[in-house]
Amino acid sequence: xxxxxxxxxxxxxxxxxxxxxxxxxxxxxxxxxxxxxxxxxxxxxxxxxxxxxxxxxxxxxxxxxxxxxxxxxxxxxxxxxxxxxxxxxxxxxxxxxxxxxxxxxxxxxxxxx
Amino acid sequence: xxxxxxxxxxxxxxxxxxxxxxxxxxxxxxxxxxxxxxxxxxxxxxxxxxxxxxxxxxxxxxxxxxxxxxxxxxxxxxxxxxxxxxxxxxxxxxxxxxxxxxxxxxxxxxxx
Numbered sequence: 001x002x003x004x005x006x007x008x009x010x011x012x013x014x015x016x017x018x019x020x021x022x023x024x025x026x027x028x029x030x031x032x033x034x035x036x037x038x039x040x041x042x043x044x045x046x047x048x049x050x051x052x053x054x055x056x057x058x059x060x061x062x063x064x065x066x067x068x069x070x071x072x073x074x075x076x077x078x079x080x081x082x083x084x085x086x087x088x089x090x091x092x093x094x095x096x097x098x099x100x101x102x103x104x105x106x107x108x109x110x111x112x113x
Numbered sequence: 114x115x116x117x118x119x120x121x122x123x124x125x126x127x128x129x130x131x132x133x134x135x136x137x138x139x140x141x142x143x144x145x146x147x148x149x150x151x152x153x154x155x156x157x158x159x160x161x162x163x164x165x166x167x168x169x170x171x172x173x174x175x176x177x178x179x180x181x182x183x184x185x186x187x188x189x190x191x192x193x194x195x196x197x198x199x200x201x202x203x204x205x206x207x208x209x210x211x212x213x214x215x216x217x218x219x220x221x222x223x224x225x
Binding site for chain 2: 004006021022031033035041042043044048055056058090093095098099102103104105107108109
């Protein structure tokens with residue numbers, strides 16, 4: 001069964017450094033999402049992306065964050081200058097059309113030191 | 114702000130018992146999904162309910178969407194140790210875009 005894949009599974013970064021999290025959505029899906037889950041807290045929406053542009057973003061998704069679809073298969077989340085509070089699990093999800101059930105990857109655990 | 118309140122937060126039961134997990138909101142959702150999440154993995158979709166009053170069954174799991182599309186429940190019959198895990202409800206309101214709003218989750222432990 002097709003699945004969303006995320007790399008790396010665990011990323012350890014010094015505070016202030018840039019980090020790029022990578023996702024390969026399911027191949028025929030057109031809508032892409034990033035969510036994060038801070039340890040012990042709810043899964044929170046960050047951003048949605050369709051037709052090569054951001055369609056929606058939360059207040060968490062500030063100027064430190066950016067997303068990109070650099071080629072036909074990858075979808076990336078960049079954090080420019082990481083802070084301690086960015087430590088979390090980051091999940092990528094995709095759907096074939098808007099409003100459809102979202103399929104999640106296994107996440108990247110981001111640890112900021 | 115849309116919120117989904119999930120209850121209970123924790124549930125520890127014996128194998129063979131029945132249980133119900135609830136997901137409630139004051140907001141109306143276009144659809145509601147139930148996910149199961151294992152430690153170190155992403156949420157895995159169990160079911161989507163779309164129509165008010167809809168009931169879906171997945172083996173021993175029964176999912177119901179409230180008539181007003183503001184609440185949902187997950188009922189497990191004759192729980193097994195393999196049902197142990199974190200269960201999440203998440204809703205979409207198409208008027209607010211396609212983002213999922215998640216509940217806090219219910220940690221289920223089934224003891225043998």
